[in-house]
Amino acid sequence: MQTNKPTIIAITGASASGKSLYAKTIFDELLPELGPNGIAIIKEDSYYKSQSHLAMADRVKTNYDHPSAYEHSLLAQHLSELCQGNSVDIPTYCYKTHTRLAETIHLSPTPIILLEGILLFSSSELRNKFDIKIYIDTPLDICLVRRINRDTVERSRSVESIAEQYLTTVRPMYYQHIEPNKLYADIVVTRGGKNRMAIEMLKAKIRQLMHGR
Ligand SMILES: Nc1ncnc2c1ncn2[C@@H]1O[C@H](COP(=O)(O)OP(=O)(O)O)[C@@H](O)[C@H]1O
Numbered sequence: 787m788q789t790n791k792p793t794i795i796a797i798t799g800a801s802a803s804g805k806s807l808y809a810k811t812i813f814d815e816l817l818p819e820l821g822p823n824g825i826a827i828i829k830e831d832s833y834y835k836s837q838s839h840l841a842m843a844d845r846v847k848t849n850y851d852h853p854s855a856y857e858h859s860l861l862a863q864h865l866s867e868l869c870q871g872n873s874v875d876i877p878t879y880c881y882k883t884h885t886r887l888a889e890t891i892h893l894s895p896t897p898i899i900l901l902e903g904i905l906l907f908s909s910s911e912l913r914n915k916f917d918i919k920i921y922i923d924t925p926l927d928i929c930l931v932r933r934i935n936r937d938t939v940e941r942s943r944s945v946e947s948i949a950e951q952y953l954t955t956v957r958p959m960y961y962q963h964i965e966p967n968k969l970y971a972d973i974v975v976t977r978g979g980k981n982r983m984a985i986e987m988l989k990a991k992i993r994q995l996m997h998g999r
């Protein structure tokens with residue numbers, strides 16, 4: 787690994803497997819020692835394509851679990867910019883309106899970048915940019931229960947709409963585009979975002995990388 791470019795740690799797995807919690811726990815626990823210029827989180831979901839040109843009735847029909855729903859080319863471009871020492875303006879996304887918001891988040895390169903999302907391993911162009919690849923391996927029935935609990939509260943979804951979407955796209959796309967790419971992982975983490983040993987091991991690796999800079 788080069789020492790002068792950000793280390794990109796990609797965390798993938800099924801929806802509601804615990805990717806965000808795993809990334810956020812590591813971020814929160816390392817922030818006091820690394821500072822805001824030392825570590826950042828980027829979400830693949832920030833790169834869902836804008837759908838502002840579509841009516842709401844059409845936005846809900848989108849397959850959000852297929853790679854084509856994402857602007858992966860923009861994510862790849864931003865990762866390249868960050869690796870070259872340049873800042874980027876990351877889009878922000880709203881799950882309630884199914885499209886991008888007007889504002890962006892300005893991000894300067896940090897030595898450690900935690901990147902999390904469901905389809906990060908589906909593109910070889912993206913995979914080639916990752917220094918460490920982690921797969922959160924949580925049984926799908928547990929993910930579904932977590933998704934129902936989360937999306938009814940945080941994403942304004944009804945249980946009926948979650949069930950319909952799960953059967954039509956979330957589950958089939960998991961078997962087509964997420965689970966087969968587990969083989970690209972360097973590390974497979976069981977038990978989701980609360981696996982204390984998996985959290986401590988990645989923190990130790992990050993500390994080692996920081997000492998080597
Ligand atoms: N190991 C775990 N045990 C219990 N709840 C968890 C665990 N990991 C994650 N969760 C919860 O499940 C929900 C989905 O987790 P999240 O990290 O948002 O998943 P993802 O980012 O993979 O979609 C959240 O409410 C989170 O707090």
Ligand SMILES: Nc1ccn([C@@H]2O[C@H](COP(=O)(O)O)[C@@H](O)[C@H]2O)c(=O)n1
Pocket residue numbers: 800801802805806831834850851880881882883884885903904956
């Ligand atoms: N408008 C949208 C966009 C995405 N989704 C679902 O989000 C999931 C990915 O995010 P996680 O935090 O759960 O990893 C994905 O499974 C999409 O189905 C959505 O429902 N609506």
